[in-house]
Amino acid sequence: MTNIKDVAERAGVSASTVSRVLSGKSCVNEETRRKVLDAVRVLDYSPNVLAKSLKMGHSNTIALMVPSIENTIFPAIARGVEDTARKNGYTVVLCNTDEDVDVEKEYITKLRTRWIDGFIVASMLPNSDHIRRLWEEGFPVVLTSRYYGDPVDAVVVDNFQAAYNAVSYLIRTGHRQIALALGRKELPFYAERWEGYRAALEDGGLPYDERLVVHETNGTNSFYHLTKQLVKGPVKPDAIFATSDPKAIVVMRALHDCGLRIPEDVSVLGFDNAYISSLIEPPLSTVSQPLYDMGVIAAKKLIRRIRSKEDKSLYEPPSVEVMPTDLIIRKSTR
């Protein structure tokens, strides 16, 4: 690979000058500028970013930490992040953690020694002090789809309100026995949806009945048996609100296999608006999150925060961006 000295030599100037015209920060005589640019073109030179990073103390690289890129919501978020990063000259490193604290830590130390500029983290359990330490040190971090009230940048959705609205809709459309297919409740966003469900029930004058709350036991597929048990149990649901679309789809299959019609016998409402949800039969009613846009905003916030370390005028106190959700009614609810 050709380096800055080659260019300098060819242009008949010093390396400093080449660096100056390329950075564009200092004044350079127009003529020498042209000579340098010519040399750059002829030699097809592009500066070694590694050397630059070493000198400058930043790498124009950000990390995206997700539990698993295979989970429904993360590809869209990742795409939003990457598109935005690329447009701003940043590169993104993908980290799957399975929410494993050791993997998270390993990534954090490894990437920091590479002078990563910041983290977008969607993989964080409430008491993750190793992540918390990051922003306490002043390291750029933005949380996405996870947030626990810390003074840190975040991009989230109002899970409580979204669930509240969804369940209120079911009540308003005449459902009286609304079950909940609830994901792992250690994950706060599921806990929040659960609270929204309870609040909506209460405000709608419906009793909260533990027997209608189905807790995930062993992965998404566990809802197949759990749903079958539910509908054969003592209290029959006339609607099931699932805390994610994949869960809703499993629920629908179980219902179908029990000979129940959707939505005539039981309505089903999901959460996420996964790509597939509009394509299945019946098309799934669901709460949509603006996943791609969440990725975009998270990346923008992070880049702004990174840049504000150099340029204090860009500084803003940490803030959390609450993105709108949307209740999309298709054919799985009556």
Added chain:
Amino acid sequence: MTNIKDVAERAGVSASTVSRVLSGKSCVNEETRRKVLDAVRVLDYSPNVLAKSLKMGHSNTIALMVPSIENTIFPAIARGVEDTARKNGYTVVLCNTDEDVDVEKEYITKLRTRWIDGFIVASMLPNSDHIRRLWEEGFPVVLTSRYYGDPVDAVVVDNFQAAYNAVSYLIRTGHRQIALALGRKELPFYAERWEGYRAALEDGGLPYDERLVVHETNGTNSFYHLTKQLVKGPVKPDAIFATSDPKAIVVMRALHDCGLRIPEDVSVLGFDNAYISSLIEPPLSTVSQPLYDMGVIAAKKLIRRIRSKEDKSLYEPPSVEVMPTDLIIRKSTR
């Protein structure tokens, strides 16, 4: 961040010595070794990978180039790649290209100036000379799910055979009017599946009828109208083979909306075995590709190729790994 000099000072040795004990390549007196290790521990030192990369000429980073991480098959491949990379001390940069040549080129030059160690590319049209140039220069590349006969490492699936088997199965189970829902035929793997379809028809003694081949016009959703047209047309299919699961799901919806039962009136067979396929109603029969494993193997091949540049004993000529596919029969075929 603490650096090698801090450690050297604390241990009372030179930076060279610290470097030596950390690399473990040269002999170091056991006692000084211990002192260094102690200092490392006390100071919680981890070497700056950037500086190391600059010196060594490699970065322990690989790039994964996909059309879009939002497409069904890529999250699983990406996960396989990333897991394997991490276990081997590599970090992975995610690149979405939308098959746009300019974006591909931009990424290639940008990442090379960062001394990326290699590329796994799943985004490549047949005449992509900028990618071809990479391995011609001796740069480590492995192709995945795309391959055009070049002398380069690749991990693929036998699309022709997989489609041949799928269609043969349909013929064997009594279908006589087998339609094909075909993706963009500029993409060779779709073209190959098309050929497999034709060959199976021919070997099964069935005529090839252009009217049964439905070409994608405008995204996956276009199959909704195309399928409706097809079933209202002059030649009625008794089975539809879709070249991807999302297409199959759209086809199923269209069929359903036309009042046709699956599989009683029309069988539907997909390709990919996407996560969702077993969950929908009826569960989709499909051709499964070992996506995660393809990612694993691609990463292993790439890392081996990278290491073989240092250690000639690891060298092997480029080879293409053909992964097995599996015909999974569920309930969408009779």
Added chain:
DNA sequence: CTGAAAGCGCTTACAG
């Protein structure tokens, strides 16, 4: 406006 020099944090031949 421009060049020589120092330095970012490492590694490794070269001496000893």
Added chain:
DNA sequence: CTGAAAGCGCTTACAG
């Protein structure tokens, strides 16, 4: 076995 020195390819204060 160990240290001083050079160098990976940049950038930027310091002189001029």
